Amino acid sequence: MPALTAETAVATLMAGASARIDVEVAAKFKAGDAVVARNINPAGHTRLPRYVRGKRGTIDKDHGVFGLPDSMAHGGGDAPQHVYSVRFSAREVWGAEAPPRDCFYVDMWDDYLDPA
Numbered sequence: 001m002p003a004l005t006a007e008t009a010v011a012t013l014m015a016g017a018s019a020r021i022d023v024e025v026a027a028k029f030k031a032g033d034a035v036v037a038r039n040i041n042p043a044g045h046t047r048l049p050r051y052v053r054g055k056r057g058t059i060d061k062d063h064g065v066f067g068l069p070d071s072m073a074h075g076g077g078d079a080p081q082h083v084y085s086v087r088f089s090a091r092e093v094w095g096a097e098a099p100p101r102d103c104f105y106v107d108m109w110d111d112y113l114d115p116a
Contacts, residue, residue: 019066021078025082027082029059029110030059031062034057035086036055037106037108037112044073044074045069045073047070047109048108052108056092057087058087059086060085066081068109070111081111082110083107083110084113088106089102090104
């Protein structure tokens with residue numbers, strides 16, 4: 001696929017382009033599964049937010065298969081895997097001072113998650 005240029009960016013976005021990869025990859029998790037974000041500290045690129053590392057969450061939705069940015073950034077290819085919307089409670093991440101009913105969602109690849 002050719003690189004996205006300034007001239008083609010708007011048209012591509014308006015057409016609804018997706019980074020989804022059409023390959024069969026078994027999902028490691030399903031909606032409702034309890035997970036823990038891995039506590040890793042890679043030397044290079046990662047899309048795993050530091051503030052959720054080691055924290056427990058719940059799979060809300062499976063978005064399908066996408067390339068792992070960590071692999072692609074280092075020339076390792078797409079490394080296709082599922083991306084999930086993971087729900088974290090505010091108290092799990094920021095402690096007892098956080099409002100008890102608040103939560104937020106982070107999109108996370110299979111390689112970022114372990115079963116809880």
